[in-house]
Amino acid sequence: MRAVQYRTIGDEPEVVTVPTPEPGPGQVRLRVTAAGLCHSDSFVMGLPAEQFGYELPMTLGHEGAGVVDALGAGVTGVAVGDAVAVYGAWGCGLCHACARGAENYCVRAAALGIHPPGLGAPGALAEHLLVDDDQHLVALGDLDPVASVSLTDAGLTPYHAITASRPWLPAGSTAVVIGVGGLGHVAVQILRAVTGATVVALDVAEDKLRLATEMGAHHVLPSDEQAAAAIRRLTGGVGAQAVFDVVGVPATLEIARQAVAVDGVVQIVGIGGGVLPTGFFSTPFGAWVRAPYWGTRAELMEVLDLARAGAVHVEVEQYSLDEAPVAYRKLHDGTIRGRAVVVP
Numbered sequence: 001m002r003a004v005q006y007r008t009i010g011d012e013p014e015v016v017t018v019p020t021p022e023p024g025p026g027q028v029r030l031r032v033t034a035a036g037l038c039h040s041d042s043f044v045m046g047l048p049a050e051q052f053g054y055e056l057p058m059t060l061g062h063e064g065a066g067v068v069d070a071l072g073a074g075v076t077g078v079a080v081g082d083a084v085a086v087y088g089a090w091g092c093g094l095c096h097a098c099a100r101g102a103e104n105y106c107v108r109a110a111a112l113g114i115h116p117p118g119l120g121a122p123g124a125l126a127e128h129l130l131v132d133d134d135q136h137l138v139a140l141g142d143l144d145p146v147a148s149v150s151l152t153d154a155g156l157t158p159y160h161a162i163t164a165s166r167p168w169l170p171a172g173s174t175a176v177v178i179g180v181g182g183l184g185h186v187a188v189q190i191l192r193a194v195t196g197a198t199v200v201a202l203d204v205a206e207d208k209l210r211l212a213t214e215m216g217a218h219h220v221l222p223s224d225e226q227a228a229a230a231i232r233r234l235t236g237g238v239g240a241q242a243v244f245d246v247v248g249v250p251a252t253l254e255i256a257r258q259a260v261a262v263d264g265v266v267q268i269v270g271i272g273g274g275v276l277p278t279g280f281f282s283t284p285f286g287a288w289v290r291a292p293y294w295g296t297r298a299e300l301m302e303v304l305d306l307a308r309a310g311a312v313h314v315e316v317e318q319y320s321l322d323e324a325p326v327a328y329r330k331l332h333d334g335t336i337r338g339r340a341v342v343v344p
């Protein structure tokens with residue numbers, strides 16, 4: 001089968017032919033119907049050799065959807081022909097976090113060498129994908145795989161951060177989203193769907209600010225040195241009860257630090273290499289700072305239900321497997337509108 005692999009540190013990913021995998025006991029094989037491209041892939045492919053923690057070659061793609069096309073011994077939870085989305089934050093299934101469905105916070109995955117597909121395990125940017133357990137599949141039902149595949153990360157990750165912030169976001173509150181890319185444009189919609197907050201979106205690109213307005217942001221602002229003061233003005237000097245930094249570079253974390261309200265919350269979603277010092281001489285009194293990772297299995301089901309209800313969608317740019325390297329270049333350059341999705 002054909003697959004998109006990152007093969008050599010510093011090089012672009014390549015489209016190669018690899019053996020079609022056979023499902024072992026407990027595993028499920030999918031015929032991939034859609035796979036999303038995430039900025040985290042760009043981040044990983046930008047790491048120097050000494051910081052690169054995966055084995056090469058690595059088949060990319062941690063947002064996957066497909067149709068079940070082969071079952072390993074003992075699998076009874078799904079049947080050949082089922083349309084499914086992949087929950088990618090694979091855990092051990094046995095620890096306290098996994099028992100709650102929060103496999104994204106599994107305490108044993110690293111020690112057991114369990115990796116998400118596309119981030120260590122062979123990923124969804126291929127004609128077929130092996131899923132290690134049928135519990136890592138969620139029925140798509142009548143949802144279109146191309147339109148919904150990115151809900152498994154670009155939807156789930158902001159949904160997880162926003163769900164944890166809901167006590168901060170009653171009617172009359174203000175939520176800030178910094179970075180209106182794949183995750184950010186869905187974050188704006190989720191905030192509108194599940195909270196009473198006024199939504200302020202920031203980006204460095206004019207077209208992304210227009211996208212934010214289309215997605216339901218009440219206010220948009222350029223992401224610059226004046227942004228925090230502008231947010232203070234919009235909130236009568238109080239600041240934002242929740243800031244979702246979906247970029248995570250020093251400049252955006254500085255905006256978050258200056259814009260968050262007393263006793264507010266900063267969720268650092270973006271993996272931009274920045275850190276936000278927290279304490280009496282940095283963040284406001286009582287402010288909470290957190291770096292959430294991906295989301296829980298139950299939250300993935302909830303995000304898919306939000307899409308079924310018509311409350312959130314993903315703006316998709318569609319590519320073929322052969323075009324995946326070009327799509328990654330566009331993602332790196334910041335010129336994708338919404339999410340790039342590959343259809344093998």
Ligand SMILES: NC(=O)c1ccc[n+]([C@@H]2O[C@H](COP(=O)([O-])OP(=O)(O)OC[C@H]3O[C@@H](n4cnc5c(N)ncnc54)[C@H](O)[C@@H]3O)[C@@H](O)[C@H]2O)c1
Nearest residue numbers: 038039040179180181182183203204223269270271293294
């Ligand atoms: N925490 C997690 O579990 C998790 C999951 C998925 C992705 N991520 C991370 O989230 C981030 C966003 O991923 P994505 O796939 O949505 O990326 P993307 O490339 O689709 O979007 C990034 C957006 O940020 C904007 N941007 C860049 N610099 C900015 C700045 N200084 N201020 C404001 N906006 C700026 C870009 O114009 C673009 O619109 C990445 O760092 C990615 O690694 C984290």
Ligand SMILES: [Zn+2]
Nearest residue numbers: 038039040153
């Ligand atoms: Zn991702």
Ligand SMILES: [Zn+2]
Nearest residue numbers: 092095098106
């Ligand atoms: Zn676990």
